[in-house]
Amino acid sequence: MEPAFEDQRRRMVADQLLARGIRDPLVIRSMARVPRHLFVPAGHLDKSYSDHPLPIGEGQTISQPYMVALMIQEMALKPAGRVLEIGTGSGYEAAVLSLLASKVYSVERVPALADSAAKLLRSLSVKNVQILIADGTAGWPDEAPFQGILVAAAAPRVPEVLVNQLAPGGRLVIPVGSALSQTLTVVRREAGGIETREICGCVFVPLIGAHGWKEGEVSSEEVL
Ligand code: SAH
Numbered sequence: 001m002e003p004a005f006e007d008q009r010r011r012m013v014a015d016q017l018l019a020r021g022i023r024d025p026l027v028i029r030s031m032a033r034v035p036r037h038l039f040v041p042a043g044h045l046d047k048s049y050s051d052h053p054l055p056i057g058e059g060q061t062i063s064q065p066y067m068v069a070l071m072i073q074e075m076a077l078k079p080a081g082r083v084l085e086i087g088t089g090s091g092y093e094a095a096v097l098s099l100l101a102s103k104v105y106s107v108e109r110v111p112a113l114a115d116s117a118a119k120l121l122r123s124l125s126v127k128n129v130q131i132l133i134a135d136g137t138a139g140w141p142d143e144a145p146f147q148g149i150l151v152a153a154a155a156p157r158v159p160e161v162l163v164n165q166l167a168p169g170g171r172l173v174i175p176v177g178s179a180l181s182q183t184l185t186v187v188r189r190e191a192g193g194i195e196t197r198e199i200c201g202c203v204f205v206p207l208i209g210a211h212g213w214k215e216g217e218v219s220s221e222e223v224l
Contacts, residue, residue, distance in 0.1 A: 008037075008048065009036065020066060027072050034092065038120060040056075063092075074199060083150065085151075086137070107132045107140060139162050144164075146167060151207060154204040166187075171187065186199060
């Protein structure tokens with residue numbers, strides 16, 4: 001790997017993650033390892049480690065590094081937990097998750113993105129990520145329950161079907177709000193019910209599907 005990228009990645013971890021309060025050592029270690037520049041389109045290579053999302057084609061984006069780290073930290077995964085990710089996109093977040101989870105189940109609705117992410121992860125010898133082309137708002141019932149569920153697209157409300165696929169003590173991390181701005185929300189499933197916590201404001205591309213936005217109701221171009 002080019003030393004320039006390694007340097008940039010080290011700086012990203014220090015300036016964007018540690019400086020802003022990302023503290024989970026496993027999250028830091030994983031973000032320090034995954035070569036984000038391989039998941040970024042050639043035209044944006046020079047911005048691979050910069051502090052914002054980048055377009056990945058199909059009107060979609062790879063999330064800002066800080067947001068990826070924050071979501072994963074908020075999931076508070078126990079060692080060897082099984083994770084569901086909705087919105088594979090470039091496959092970057094799945095690659096980070098693969099270093100923390102025993103198995104990552106990732107659902108993507110755009111076949112071209114799912115295919116290129118799968119190919120890239122295979123070329124990196126990532127073996128514990130399984131990608132499904134489907135509407136992820138329905139979760140992945142055959143593999144439920146999950147210790148963590150991470151939704152990488154903006155939902156109009158928390159889909160109950162996803163809460164029901166959480167293991168006891170498990171957490172769902174999801175941006176909830178309008179198409180233009182959302183609140184990062186954590187839903188924890190406890191024996192006695194569910195506990196919901198709001199973390200911060202955020203902006204994601206829309207979650208489109210049966211339990212998300214209807215196709216045509218919102219456009220992801222609006223937020224790019
Ligand atoms: N985690 C990604 C970023 C994802 S951007 C990364 O690391 O690059 C959000 C992704 O969610 C987009 O690729 C979009 O196509 C996908 N998406 C939107 N609605 C979806 C749905 N209902 N099911 C699965 N994927 C969905």
